[in-house]
Amino acid sequence: MKRGNLKSTVYISAFAALMVLGVFIRIPLGPVPIVMTNFFVLLAGYLLGPVSGSAAVLLYLFLGAAGLPVFSAGGGAALFLGPTGGYLAGYLPAALLTGFLADKNRRNKTWADILIFTLGALIIYLPGVLWLSHVTGLPFKASLQTGMLPFLPGDILKIAAATAVARRLKNYLPELFPPAKNGRDQ
Amino acid sequence: MDRVIFRYFPGDSLIHRFDPRIKLPGCALFCYAALQPGPRNLAITAGALLAAFLFARIPLKTLLIDFLRFVPLLTALFLAVFFSSDDGGPLVPAALAAGRFALLILAGNLLIQTTALSRISAAVRWFLTPLPRRLAGRLGTMIGLSVGLIPLFFQELEESRDALKARGLRARKQPLRWAVKLLTPLLARVFLRTEEMAEAMEGRCYSDERSSLPLKAQGIDWLFGLAVILLVLAICQT
Numbered sequence: 001m002k003r004g005n006l007k008s009t010v011y012i013s014a015f016a017a018l019m020v021l022g023v024f025i026r027i028p029l030g031p032v033p034i035v036m037t038n039f040f041v042l043l044a045g046y047l048l049g050p051v052s053g054s055a056a057v058l059l060y061l062f063l064g065a066a067g068l069p070v071f072s073a074g075g076g077a078a079l080f081l082g083p084t085g086g087y088l089a090g091y092l093p094a095a096l097l098t099g100f101l102a103d104k105n106r107r108n109k110t111w112a113d114i115l116i117f118t119l120g121a122l123i124i125y126l127p128g129v130l131w132l133s134h135v136t137g138l139p140f141k142a143s144l145q146t147g148m149l150p151f152l153p154g155d156i157l158k159i160a161a162a163t164a165v166a167r168r169l170k171n172y173l174p175e176l177f178p179p180a181k182n183g184r185d186q
Numbered sequence: 187m188d189r190v191i192f193r194y195f196p197g198d199s200l201i202h203r204f205d206p207r208i209k210l211p212g213c214a215l216f217c218y219a220a221l222q223p224g225p226r227n228l229a230i231t232a233g234a235l236l237a238a239f240l241f242a243r244i245p246l247k248t249l250l251i252d253f254l255r256f257v258p259l260l261t262a263l264f265l266a267v268f269f270s271s272d273d274g275g276p277l278v279p280a281a282l283a284a285g286r287f288a289l290l291i292l293a294g295n296l297l298i299q300t301t302a303l304s305r306i307s308a309a310v311r312w313f314l315t316p317l318p319r320r321l322a323g324r325l326g327t328m329i330g331l332s333v334g335l336i337p338l339f340f341q342e343l344e345e346s347r348d349a350l351k352a353r354g355l356r357a358r359k360q361p362l363r364w365a366v367k368l369l370t371p372l373l374a375r376v377f378l379r380t381e382e383m384a385e386a387m388e389g390r391c392y393s394d395e396r397s398s399l400p401l402k403a404q405g406i407d408w409l410f411g412l413a414v415i416l417l418v419l420a421i422c423q424t
Contacts, residue, residue, distance in 0.1 A: 010384040013331035069294030161365040
């Protein structure tokens with residue numbers, strides 16, 4: 001979506017605020033409730049484009065690094081060095097990839113949207129699991145078992161919800177989220 | 187408005203009056219200190235935070251409402267550490283981990299509740315002075331806007347959640363349907379509100395290069411900064 005500078009600024013801020021809100025939307029699925037922060041990360045890339053979407057993620061991470069309790073584990077720069085730091089870092093490539101691929105999905109196919117959100121959700125685990133393994137000293141396989149597999153059912157739900165919500169929003173608000181033609185970022 | 191989080195409470199306490207350019211890094215340093223292991227460190231940082239809350243005179247009810255939202259998370263953390271720890275009895279490390287994260291949450295809440303958005307924005311602009319003025323201005327605006335939008339969006343979320351509850355839709359029974367029914371109207375309202383806000387700002391000729399609030403650090407601000415540094419040093423040396 002082509003936006004003016006000011007509109008971009010406001011939308012980036014709104015998505016950063018939505019990522020914070022995601023911490024407070026918990027869905028009881030299995031023993032550990034899932035939070036919706038990465039749902040909004042994926043949606044930011046998809047709806048705003050790769051540049052504005054990743055800017056929203058950077059803003060969210062900056063708010064957390066400054067000490068505001070905006071992550072599911074609180075706030076503070078020290079959290080980036082903790083076991084979950086890799087997942088936080090993974091939000092950035094996730095928004096970039098989702099936005100880039102959404103720009104390529106010009107025929108607006110549902111299966112392509114599902115694939116885009118799946119790839120976006122999976123890329124969060126790449127730095128996440130690697131960093132978890134590095135910090136805790138767990139072997140890579142054990143890190144996968146503790147840091148990825150338990151969360152996959154939640155991710156399937158988020159991918160399905162993201163696909164449904166994104167497509168509905170495009171239908172309800174076509175003037176705000178028109179189909180991508182020449183890339184949406186300025 | 188009782189259920190809204192991240193609210194600023196106007197006041198004239200010492201904590202309210204501290205220069206945000208010292209308060210922001212002070213909060214980040216405090217979070218670092220709070221994450222240091224050991225019950226003694228936890229007690230020192232908890233004591234320091236309690237004193238700060240007393241000075242700030244934030245209503246206890248508000249404090250509890252804000253904090254209760256994080257209780258499920260803290261419980262999950264406690265249980266995760268409780269069932270994975272095998273040294274020194276699982277109860278102590280689990281309680282310490284939950285206590286540390288509770289302190290992080292409370293410290294962030296204190297910062298937001300005692301610092302006006304305009305002052306946070308001005309402080310961020312000041313920190314970003316080495317960057318081009320336009321970029322620093324835009325970043326400061328975005329930070330101020332997003333912190334300001336959180337309570338508004340939270341209120342929208344609570345209303346949407348109540349509406350779903352009234353219609354008998356439960357997250358536990360139909361999680362996907364619940365998520366789609368909650369998030370679609372919520373996001374539609376949020377984006378319409380965002381669009382209105384952007385138009386209102388455009389209508390007022392808002393620019394990235396506008397002048398920010400003047401800030402002035404006084405002796406008491408430097409004393410506060412020094413106290414936080416001493417606290418961190420004392421904790422890190424033990």
